[in-house]
Amino acid sequence: MSQTVDRALSILPLLAEGPADLGRVAERLGVHKSTALRLLRTLHEHGFVYRQSDQRYRLGARLISLAQEAMENLDVREIAHPHLVRLNEQVGHTVHLAVHEEDEVLYIDKVESRYPVRMYSRIGKPVAITVAAVAKLLLADLPENERRAVAEQLDYPMYTARSTPNADGFLKELAKVREQGWATDLGGHEESINCVAAPIRGADGRVVAAMSVSAPNVVVTAEELLTLLPLVRRTADAISGEYSGRTPVKEVTA
Amino acid sequence: MSQTVDRALSILPLLAEGPADLGRVAERLGVHKSTALRLLRTLHEHGFVYRQSDQRYRLGARLISLAQEAMENLDVREIAHPHLVRLNEQVGHTVHLAVHEEDEVLYIDKVESRYPVRMYSRIGKPVAITVAAVAKLLLADLPENERRAVAEQLDYPMYTARSTPNADGFLKELAKVREQGWATDLGGHEESINCVAAPIRGADGRVVAAMSVSAPNVVVTAEELLTLLPLVRRTADAISGEYSGRTPVKEVTA
């Protein structure tokens, strides 16, 4: 809607690929160098980009601290955290918390496994939306038409032989997940990693977040992991209860 | 430099304080509602803001995932991480990694304490720049005039009785830190928490990052924590060595 802002914002994902110099930015944006320079300067003033010693631009610290604040404002996260920690103490494996927003599902909290073999993931990282157990739960809760629309515009990368292959398969899986109220990912993202996940619901019953326990095959088999399902569901329900008990937004308006 | 972009970017920190509706944003920006609307729409298209069910705006997921990418591009972090984990395994306490950028010092990595009593901090959070041990190391490495300039424009909040009170005291402390090559924070931020920190240097000898070990009084006394100094320094030196050995930027240019 606003050309100037649109261009400026387009610079950020571009820089996320790695540092770039002025010429490169101008070229990728399709604008004159002087224009790119002025946009970069404005971004710089706000700390969104940083100019390293070789004069090239990269993403700035302000972005990181803002994202930090953004996460701290998510109240599900705050409520869920102690429960995640407790679950982790009981089962030892990696515990994740994820939310859905626009067309992404991303981890907003994580408690690391106590086993030496760990799964790679990071808070803030968008998850593999077509295969992750938490993603299935979050998308399964959308109304029929939206679910369909989302499923059709997704890509279906075959991470492994057990990855969801296409929109059709995905919609079937979502229907099943919706039905049963929990989800799994058995080697659909990484061959040797399995997950069990359960939904966290708000007062109106809609799924606001999802949590999962993940563990590699070498530590526990898929069957053993599945025995944890009741515990995972109980934890999710406890969070749901606490979350829907309170006012969902804490107002600070003076 | 660019008014439109400047206004748009100013919306983000504003929303970081908490969700806001259109009128509020327009008011805070000092522009007409229609203008604010168009800016918000552009931010929304890029996923930087999200419109929640009550129509109010808050920071969006894109911001979080971008920040994530920004951090993954920091090569010090990648190199340092395994060393931090190893140190944590040896000493058990919380280990931090921080960098300096513009006028902020922020944590870019953290390995949690194994003790139940933990220090509060988060990756991405700007540190208390006038008292944190890592901040002292990073600022102490600046050339004299810059150090002076930075010190003078800072605020000196008295977190505790042992906080750095003013620019003068801070500059003295920086000089000492620069001299000895390591730093401490003994209850300057939180009464009961102490830190020991050591610098990580690039090939040219300049400090590119700093790492610290933090522990509360109730777990170990300040004296006991100080006995870890040689180990912390050795770890930092190991990281320095590895960091300056490689090419500092990994190019992906096709």
Place this chain on the structure above:
DNA sequence: GAGTGTGTTGCAACACTTGCAACGACCGTT
């Protein structure tokens, strides 16, 4: 010292942004 490759600046033209006023939707009140 000419020759490339950067990043940077002043300027004039015009495209884009801006504020306005008016509309529609919604909510609580009378």
Place this chain on the structure above:
DNA sequence: AACGGTCGTTGCAAGTGTTGCAACACACTC
């Protein structure tokens, strides 16, 4: 049920802010 209020939204005309250009400054190479 009609009213007044608040809030988000849209089309438009005025003009300001943005744009690309051309020229400059600087660093490096040949």
